[in-house]
Structures are given as C-alpha cells and as structure tokens.
Amino acid sequence: xxxxxxxxxxxxxxxxxxxxxxxxxxxxxxxxxxxxxxxxxxxxxxxxxxxxxxxxxxxxxxxxxxxxxxxxxxxxxxxxxxxxxxxxxxxxxxxxxxxxxxxxxxxxxxxxxxxxxxxxxxxxxxxxxxxxxxxxxxxxxxxxxxxxxxxxxxxxxxxxxxxxxxxxxxxxxxxxxxxxxxxxxxxxxxxxxxxxxxxxxxxxxxxxxxxxxxxxxxxxxxxxxxxxxxxxxxxxxxxxxxxxxxxxxxxxxxxxxxxxxxxxxxxxxxxxxxxxxxxxxxxxxxxxxxxxxxxxxxxxx
Amino acid sequence: xxxxxxxxxxxxxxxxxxxxxxxxxxxxxxxxxxxxxxxxxxxxxxxxxxxxxxxxxxxxxxxxxxxxxxxxxxxxxxxxxxxxxxxxxxxxxxxxxxxxxxxxxxxxxxxxxxxxxxxxxxxxxxxxxxxxxxxxxxxxxxxxxxxxxxxxxxxxxxxxxxxxxxxxxxxxxxxxxxxxxxxxxxxxxxxxxxxxxxxxxxxxxxxxxxxxxxxxxxxxxxxxxxxx
Amino acid sequence: xxxxxxxxxxxxxxxxxxxxxxxxxxxxxxxxxxxxxxxxxxxxxxxxxxxxxxxxxxxxxxxxxxxxxxxxxxxxxxxxxxxxxxxxxxxxxxxxxxxxxxxxxxxxxxxxxxxxxxxxxxxxxxxxxxxxxxxxxxxxxxxxxxxxxxxxxxxxxxxxxxxxxxxxxxxxxxxxxxxxxxxxxxxxxxxxxxxxxxxxxxxxxxxxxxxxxxxxxxxxxxxxxxxxxxxxxxxxxxxxxxxxxxxxxxxxxxxxxxxxxxxxxxxxxxxxxxxxxxxxxxxxxxxxxx
Numbered sequence: 001x002x003x004x005x006x007x008x009x010x011x012x013x014x015x016x017x018x019x020x021x022x023x024x025x026x027x028x029x030x031x032x033x034x035x036x037x038x039x040x041x042x043x044x045x046x047x048x049x050x051x052x053x054x055x056x057x058x059x060x061x062x063x064x065x066x067x068x069x070x071x072x073x074x075x076x077x078x079x080x081x082x083x084x085x086x087x088x089x090x091x092x093x094x095x096x097x098x099x100x101x102x103x104x105x106x107x108x109x110x111x112x113x114x115x116x117x118x119x120x121x122x123x124x125x126x127x128x129x130x131x132x133x134x135x136x137x138x139x140x141x142x143x144x145x146x147x148x149x150x151x152x153x154x155x156x157x158x159x160x161x162x163x164x165x166x167x168x169x170x171x172x173x174x175x176x177x178x179x180x181x182x183x184x185x186x187x188x189x190x191x192x193x194x195x196x197x198x199x200x201x202x203x204x205x206x207x208x209x210x211x212x213x214x215x216x217x218x219x220x221x222x223x224x225x226x227x228x229x230x231x232x233x234x235x236x237x238x239x240x241x242x243x244x245x246x247x248x249x250x251x252x253x254x255x256x257x258x259x260x261x262x263x264x265x266x267x268x269x270x271x272x273x274x275x276x277x278x279x280x281x282x283x284x285x286x287x288x289x290x291x292x293x294x295x296x297x298x299x300x301x
Numbered sequence: 302x303x304x305x306x307x308x309x310x311x312x313x314x315x316x317x318x319x320x321x322x323x324x325x326x327x328x329x330x331x332x333x334x335x336x337x338x339x340x341x342x343x344x345x346x347x348x349x350x351x352x353x354x355x356x357x358x359x360x361x362x363x364x365x366x367x368x369x370x371x372x373x374x375x376x377x378x379x380x381x382x383x384x385x386x387x388x389x390x391x392x393x394x395x396x397x398x399x400x401x402x403x404x405x406x407x408x409x410x411x412x413x414x415x416x417x418x419x420x421x422x423x424x425x426x427x428x429x430x431x432x433x434x435x436x437x438x439x440x441x442x443x444x445x446x447x448x449x450x451x452x453x454x455x456x457x458x459x460x461x462x463x464x465x466x467x468x469x470x471x472x473x474x475x476x477x478x479x480x481x482x483x484x485x486x487x488x489x490x491x492x493x494x495x496x497x498x499x500x501x502x503x504x505x506x507x508x509x510x511x512x513x514x515x516x517x518x519x520x521x522x523x524x525x526x527x528x529x
Numbered sequence: 530x531x532x533x534x535x536x537x538x539x540x541x542x543x544x545x546x547x548x549x550x551x552x553x554x555x556x557x558x559x560x561x562x563x564x565x566x567x568x569x570x571x572x573x574x575x576x577x578x579x580x581x582x583x584x585x586x587x588x589x590x591x592x593x594x595x596x597x598x599x600x601x602x603x604x605x606x607x608x609x610x611x612x613x614x615x616x617x618x619x620x621x622x623x624x625x626x627x628x629x630x631x632x633x634x635x636x637x638x639x640x641x642x643x644x645x646x647x648x649x650x651x652x653x654x655x656x657x658x659x660x661x662x663x664x665x666x667x668x669x670x671x672x673x674x675x676x677x678x679x680x681x682x683x684x685x686x687x688x689x690x691x692x693x694x695x696x697x698x699x700x701x702x703x704x705x706x707x708x709x710x711x712x713x714x715x716x717x718x719x720x721x722x723x724x725x726x727x728x729x730x731x732x733x734x735x736x737x738x739x740x741x742x743x744x745x746x747x748x749x750x751x752x753x754x755x756x757x758x759x760x761x762x763x764x765x766x767x768x769x770x771x772x773x774x775x776x777x778x779x780x781x782x783x784x785x786x787x788x789x790x791x792x793x794x795x796x797x798x799x800x801x802x803x804x805x806x807x808x809x810x811x812x813x814x815x816x817x818x819x
Contacts, residue, residue, distance in 0.1 A: 013442040013445075013735075016438075016441050016442055016445060017438045017441070017442070020437055020438050020441045021438070024434075024437060034471045035471045035475075036471070037469075037471075037474060037481045039481075039485060040485070065429070066425075066426040066429050066430060067429045067430060067432070067433040067697065067698055067724065068433065068724070069430065070430070070433075070434075098696060098697070099426075099429075102421075143352060144348065144349060144352065146348075147345045147348045147349065150341075150345065151345070192723075192724070193723050193724075206567075216724070218724060218748050218749075219748050220488075221488065221492050221496055221747075221748065222496055222500075222747045222748050224488050224489055224492060224493050224496070225493040225496045225497050225500070228489055228493050240469055275469070275470060275471060277437060277441070278466045278469065278470055279470060280441070281440070281441050281444050281445070281466065282463065282466050282467065282470075284441070284444075284445045285444060285445060285448045285459070285462070285463070288445055288446075288448070288449060289448070289449055289450055289459065292449045292450065292451075293450065320575070323565070323568055323571065324564065324565060324568055324571065324572045324575065325562070325563065325564055325565060326562065326563045326564070326565050327562055328562065351630060354663065355628060355661075355662060355663055358662035358663045358665070358666055359662045359695065360662075361662055361665070361666060361692075362659070362662035362665055362692035362695075363692075365665065365687070365691055365692045366691075366692055366693070366694075368687065369687070369688055369691045369692075372688070379710070379711065380706075380710055380711070383706065425696075428698070428699070428702075429696070429698045429699075432698035432699075432701055432702055432725075432728065433698060433724060435728055436724065436727055436728060439727050439728060439731040440727065442731065443727065443731055443734075443752070443755050443756050444755075446755075447755035447756070448755075496747050499747050499750070499762065499763045500747055500763075501790070501793065502763045502764040502790065503745035503747070503763035503764055503766075503767070505764065505786050505789060505790050505793075506745070506763060506764030506765075506766070506767030506768060506786060507632040507633075507745065507767055508578060508786070509582060509767060509782050509783065509785065509786035510632050510635065510636055510767040510770075511632055512578075512579065512582055512782065513779065513782050514632075514635060518586070518778055518779060518782065519635070519639065519770060519779070521638055521639040521642045521671060521770060522629070522635045522638045522639070522667055522671065523670070
C-alpha cells in the first residue's frame with residue numbers, strides 16, 4: 001500500500017497533464033451542467049442591473065485580451081445580454097492595448113448579432129428593436145490607461161471623437177448623450193491585470209462613480225479587498241463568477257438561456273471543466289500527502 | 302555634469318509632476334485644456350510622451366532582435382533554426398501589418414487587411430490562448446508538488462487551498478452545505494487582511510524607492526558608476 | 530555616502546516648501562493655484578513620509594548603526610551564481626514585463642546590477658531577455674556599467690541583454706524555451722509579473738535550476754512561493770538595492786519606511802478603537818482620497 005502511494009507521489013507529471021487535458025476536453029463535448037452557488041459579490045451585480053430603470057446608461061470597458069478570453073468573454077456576453085434584456089443602454093470602450101479592441105467588437109457582435117453600421121446594418125438580430133447608436137455603441141480603443149480614464153471624467157468626446165466604425169460620436173444618440181462619468185449609472189470593467197484597480201482607485205475614488213469588475217481568477221483574491229472596502233460594488237471572480245452570473249441571468253431571461261446554449265463555449269461549460277480539474281488536483285494533493293505521511297512514518301520506524 | 306546631473310534633474314521633474322498634480326491645482330494653461338488644471342495637464346502630457354518614447358524604443362528593440370538573431374544564424378549557434386523562424390515570423394507579420402495600416406489610410410488593398418487579419422486570427426490568437434492555457438497544467442503540477450505537509454506553515458497552506466477548492470466543488474457542497482460560506486469568509490476576511498498587509502507594505506516600499514529615485518540617491522537604473 | 534553627494538534632496542525640499550507656502554496665498558488671490566482640498570489627507574501623509582525618510586537618511590549619514598533583518602532570497606544571490614559557475618551554465622535574469630515607469634522594474638534593475646557584477650567577477654555567462662524596449666535599453670546600460678565596475682568590460686557583449694517581443698505570452702514562450710533548451714543553472718525572476726509568473730517559474734523548476742523570484746504583485750506571489758527556492762515578497766524587493774549595497778544612506782530610507790509603517794499601524798489601531806467604541810467615523814471622509 002505504502003509502495004503504491006509512494007509511486008503515485010513520485011508520478012511523472014505528464015500523467016497529471018494527460019488527466020487534466022482529458023478533464024478539460026470531455027465536459028466541453030459532453031456538458032455536465034453542474035450546479036453553481038451564487039456568491040454575494042455576483043448577486044450584487046445582478047441586483048444592481050435589475051434595479052436600474054429602463055433607459056439607464058452603463059459603461060462597459062473591455063480591459064482584456066485574447067489570452068484571458070475564456071474567462072472574460074462569458075462574463076461580457078452575459079452582462080451585455082442582461083443589460084439589453086433589461087432595456088439598459090450600454091456604452092462600450094476598450095482600454096487594454098493588446099487585443100482589447102477586437103475583444104470588444106467580437107463580444108458585442110456575439111451578444112447583439114452581426115452588425116455593419118458603416119453600411120447601415122444597425123438593428124440587433126438577437127434583440128430586435130435595439131439599435132446600434134441608440135441602445136448600444138462601441139467607441140473602440142484608446143491608449144493611455146489612467147490618463148485616459150481621467151480625461152474621460154472631463155470630456156468623453158475629447159477622448160473618443162469617433163466611434164469604432166469611424167463615425168463622429170455626435171452622430172449617435174447614445175454616444176452624444178454621454179459626456180462624463182456623471183452620465184452613466186456605473187462602470188463595468190472586464191479586466192485582466194491591474195486595469196480593474198485603476199477603475200476603483202481613480203474613477204470610483206475621485207468621481208464617485210460605482211464600479212464593478214469582472215476579473216480573472218488569479219486577480220480575484222486581490223480584488224476582494226476592494227470589494228470588501230466598498231470601492232467596487234460587485235465582483236465577478238474568474239470563470240466561477242461568470243458561471244454564477246450567467247446562471248442568474250439564464251434563470252430569468254429565456255432568450256438569454258437559448259442564446260447561451262447556442263454558444264460553442266459558455267461559462268457553464270467552462271465551469272464544468274474547472275470543477276472536474278479542481279477535483280483531480282484535490283485528489284492528487286490528497287494522494288501525495290498520504291504517500292508523504294506514510295513514507296515519513298516508515299522512515300521513523 | 303551632463304551624464305549625471307541632467308538625467309537626475311529630468312527624473313526629479315518628471316517624478317514630481319504627477320505628485321504635484323495630485324496634490325495641487327494650477328491655472329489652465331490653454332483654453333482647450335480638458336482638465337482645467339495646468340499641472341495635471343502637463344503631467345498627462347508627459348504620460349502621453351512616454352507612449353511616444355516607448356514606440357521609438359520599440360524600434361531599438363526590433364533592431365536588436367535582428368542583430369542578435371542574425372548573428373546566431375550566421376554563427377550556427379545553439380538554437381539557430383528557432384532564430385530563423387523568429388525572424389521570418391517577425392518579417393512576415395510586420396510586412397502585412399504595415400501594409401494593412403498604410404492601405405487603410407489610403408482606403409485600398411482590402412487583401413492586406415485580410416492577410417493581416419488571418420495571421421492574427423489563425424496564428425496569434427490561438428498561440429496566445431495556448432500559452433495561457435498551459436497555466437491549467439502548471440497549476441496542477443505545482444499544487445501536487447507544493448501542497449505537502451512538511452511543516453506547520455505548509456499544513457496551513459494545504460488547509461487553506463483545500464478549503465477553497467472544495468468550497469467550490471458542487472458535489473462536496475451538497476454534502477457540506479456550510480462550506481461555501483466558510484470559503485467566502487476565508488476569501489473575504491483572512492485573505493483580504495493578508496492581501497491588504499502586503500499591499501500596504503509594498504506601497505510603502507515603492508514610495509520609499511520612488512523617493513530615493515526622485516532625490517537621486519538610487520541611481521543604478523541610470524547605469525552610473527559608483528561614486529558618480 | 531558617495532551616492533548621496535549631489536542628490537536633489539535639498540532643492541527638492543525647497544521646491545516643495547515653496548509650493549506649500551505659495552499655493553494657499555495664490556489660491557486666495559484667485560489665480561487658479563491652490564491645494565486640492567479633496568486630497569489634503571494624501572498631502573499630509575506625503576509630507577510626514579518625506580520628513581521621516583529624510584530624517585532617517587540624515588541619521589544614517591551620522592553613522593548610526595542600522596539593523597535590517599536577514600532576507601534569505603538576497604543572501605542566496607551569490608550562492609545561486611556560484612552554483613552556475615560550478616556547473617558551467619549560465620544565469621538567466623528576467624527583469625519583469627513592465628516598463629521603466631514601474632517602480633518594481635527599477636528595483637529589479639538595482640538587483641540586476643548586483644547580479645551582473647558577480648557574474649562578471651566569476652566569469653559566468655549572463656542572459657537578460659527583455660519584454661519592454663525601455664527596460665531593455667536601461668538594463669543594457671546597467672549591465673555594461675556593472676561589468677565595467679567589476680573590471681571585466683571584455684566579458685560584456687550586446688548579446689547578454691537582448692530584446693524579445695512586446696507581447697506577454699510570446700515573451701513567456703521565448704523565455705520558457707531558453708530555460709528548457711539552454712538549462713540555466715540559476716533563474717532570477719525579479720520585477721513586475723502577471724499571468725506568466727507561474728509559466729516561467731514552473732518551466733524553470735522543471736529544469737532543476739535554483740530560482741530566486743521577487744515581485745510586489747500580490748496575485749503572483751503565491752505562484753512564486755510554491756515554485757521558487759527563494760521569494761522576495763513586496764517590500765523586500767524594494768529594499769533589495771539598499772540591502773545588497775549596504776550603503777548607510779539607502780538603509781536609512783528603509784528604516785524610515787519601517788517607521789512610517791509603524792505609524793500607520795498605530796493609526797489603524799486608534800481608528801479601529803474609535804470606530805468600535807465611539808462609533809465615530811467622522812475621520813473617514815477626511816482620510817478618503819477623492
């Protein structure tokens with residue numbers, strides 16, 4: 001028995017990689033639909049969106065790139081769909097230099113359906129009656145990080161004179177209406193790395209605008225400190241947070257449940273994968289420790 | 302004097318500006334200043350210049366890439382085929398990227414955009430996602446190796462890790478319904494406390510280091526010799 | 530002492546005093562100058578912090594003995610380089626992925642100088658791949674000067690400090706490739722890291738290298754702790770230059786920083802007691818920066 005545990009303790013790491021690889025692939029092909037427990041930080045975001053009156057404007061910032069797409073894309077999808085289903089207006093920007101602009105464009109198209117504003121295709125196919133420029137608009141990417149955030153507080157139009165498809169922002173009702181942080185109900189940042197902190201430290205602290213962040217799991221422990229301090233009113237921590245938020249939104253809005261089910265990849269599938277991988281890691285940790293303790297006992301005796 | 306004093310003076314001015322802009326207000330320097338605060342406007346302008354400087358330095362980096370890798374290839378040094386692949390990828394992507402940028406400005410050559418887009422969608426993005434996905438495997442192997450009960454600290458580390466991982470497992474939670482609350486408490490209280498402690502310590506360390514740099518005590522980044 | 534000569538402490542203090550005295554007067558005159566009232570608490574802390582640091586430095590210059598606790602990671606630097614020399618393999622130094630405007634990068638360059646001096650003295654090959662072009666330029670100068678100070682400028686070549694790419698994961702892939710193919714005996718991962726921290730550290734761990742990491746990125750510290758032999762956590766990274774050089778003036782600033790931390794701790798405890806027993810949160814608004 002001890003020998004078996006010792007062999008497992010010193011197993012070649014490639015066997016572990018193989019198991020993790022299988023655990024990552026199988027749930028994507030065969031969805032398990034594992035249950036989720038909704039955390040308060042996620043519930044807070046859902047409740048805030050539900051409580052806003054129709055026509056309220058929210059600012060969604062795409063502060064991540066393709067590398068964290070699997071974590072941040074599902075939360076962006078769920079949030080955009082939720083806002084549009086609640087008749088809120090969404091102003092989208094991107095502040096992440098490496099791929100933020102394409103992530104914003106792609107997620108918006110995934111949420112609302114194919115668009116071509118430059119050629120007059122403005123109506124959302126997923127949400128009929130919602131139009132680009134009136135109900136949602138994408139201003140594109142701007143570099144400068146914190147300097148950009150500060151300037152947006154003074155004059156959004158000076159920072160983004162044109163929207164993503166190169167029309168002047170004054171041409172569209174929504175982008176024309178938003179001049180500063182006072183014109184939005186809250187800021188939602190889908191962040192990787194430090195940009196979420198900038199929103200909390202700069203925009204929330206200096207302008208008083210409520211901020212919510214959807215972050216990667218690795219940054220979540222750090223962001224919890226901001227959430228507890230009240231600098232963020234809500235937090236979606238990693239894929240788990242995305243799965244919980246998606247679950248809440250699907251429960252209430254059938255059309256969102258259908259749209260999510262049609263996606264090749266969504267937070268629910270990702271969470272299935274993560275749960276199975278956690279289980280495998282936990283098992284191996286337990287096996288490793290049992291082997292370690294048995295070996296130590298053997299050495300002592 | 303030029304080698305030592307001028308860089309130190311520039312560092313001092315550039316470093317003090319953001320501090321002064323945070324603490325003080327100045328008259329707007331020009332009508333179209335969106336901040337209405339002259340000091341803040343100058344500080345923001347310096348930050349934008351930094352972006353331009355970085356772009357210029359990028360050229361320096363690219364030149365160095367060619368120098369180092371061409372030398373590797375010509376000397377048939379260890380790993381020279383990888384250097385060849387590196388330079389080919391750089392040249393091809395750079396060529397299509399620049400062609401796309403210039404053709405967009407002149408509204409011609411849709412195929413340049415298509416080619417560059419294909420390189421990004423079919424090459425760059427999947428490769429980026431692949432590298433990031435390695436984390437899943439490395440977390441597994443690092444956890445397996447590191448979470449052993451060697452001593453008291455390691456035992457506490459193991460207990461905390463198991464608490465978090467089991468607290469999000471749907472089947473374990475079904476058997477132990479109090480676990481998610483305990484997990485959330487661990488994240489919200491001890492974890493937040495420890496994170497804040499490290500953040501405060503690191504922030505003070507950074508402030509001390511920044512002050513040393515500002516007043517010119519810390520000069521190693523300038524490449525100055527001892528005694529200069 | 531030598532490094533403090535010609536510093537800008539005196540002119541800096543004079544400038545700040547001028548700003549502090551002129552600002553209120555100018556504000557009264559309505560010329561647009563003034564203190565930002567919403568950040569007065571930050572101004573007070575800044576003044577207190579600066580005074581404490583400057584006083585500590587002055588005390589250090591007077592020759593007062595200073596105790597700084599042992600930092601295992603920094604003590605292991607020579608051991609790591611020695612191991613590389615014995616094995617005939619190179620030392621890999623990764624100065625983080627952020628630019629020169631990040632304080633962690635500057636702290637990393639200070640450690641790099643120390644490492645480069647030792648590799649020059651022992652004749653050990655050094656490899657410093659860079660992600661940021663400005664950091665690359667600064668690192669090259671730092672290493673060149675280190676080799677000059679060590680009296681071995683002949684060992685310096687442009688290939689030691691080289692640029693890879695600006696993309697985070699392409700850089701990670703390149704450095705992981707260097708670790709796996711060239712198998713350095715010592716890896717230094719010092720600076721600002723994000724998601725690539727575990728990728729780099731685990732790749733290095735697999736090659737059997739001795740690894741010394743240092744970062745103030747709170748989210749990445751656990752990854753370094755579980756994969757590296759030594760980890761500099763948060764402020765230990767910033768204290769590295771003072772610790773390695775042992776210059777009294779720099780050590781004095783570290784002591785001053787510790788004193789400010791003590792003051793903040795006392796402030797937190799007092800505030801906690803006031804809020805708990807008197808329910809008085811009046812100070813909260815003043816302390817909150819706007």
